[in-house]
Amino acid sequence: MDKPGFLERCDVLCESLSEEEDALTREIVARVADKWSLWTLSVLAGASGPLRFSRVMDQVEGISQKSLTKALRQLERDGLVTRKMFAEVPPRVEYAITPMGVEMLEQVAPLWTWVAKSVGHFQTARSQFDSRD
Template sequence: MSQGNTDVTTEVSPVRQCETPAAQAACSVLEVLGRVSGKWSIGILLVTTQGPARFTELERQVKGISRRMLTLTLRNLERDGLLTRTVYPTVPPKVEYTATPMARELYDSLLALTGWAERHLHEIDRARADYDGAAAPEAVRTPALAG
């Protein structure tokens, strides 16, 4: 056990951080950004902005997603108003997910962000290399142990 953690008596509650109206707005924005910036959400939105998609289609096209994570992400995106779920009365039931106009607007923003990243990729790589070169610690020399 770390000595630094022995005096912790209270847990920081996310509710306390969002008590003022300004803090509530910031918390809401961060929550939405966190939700839509996840790799699964982005993958689902990329597919559904191209047209309606069924669950199995999404499962095939969003590489690496589990059925459970796909279900949870679809529910969250539907709850946030980014997807519309349509159930057709067939046997077995046919369910399609479609991006809403709000999701299509988000898609346009994602394309702009992707374009920015592509335009500045070399600059970012160069900055990282410069930073890593300047911040690399000198090799720590340990004295030889007397034998």
């Protein structure tokens, strides 16, 4: 079996990263699979401009206030989203995606579409496995 392109590229890259950088890389990649982060980001990407907290919450169906707050904070901390507070009452806060956030989504898209396209393969693989003794 040949060493696939994945390893050729990644081994080299990973060796050049410090332990701290490696941990951060894993953390960022992990965010892709987070239940809410990517969904939240894609809602902001799909909007025609900044969105208020409650507008985001409407579109990310099923999310709780607490989880949305947390997801947005993390995205903001990683520079994928901006947060703008207005000194009004009732409070108004607007969130927008950054160029970095857009770039991130673009990187995830091929993987996502491949999985969605291959969903049938996974279903049959699973049912085959499950119907064994």
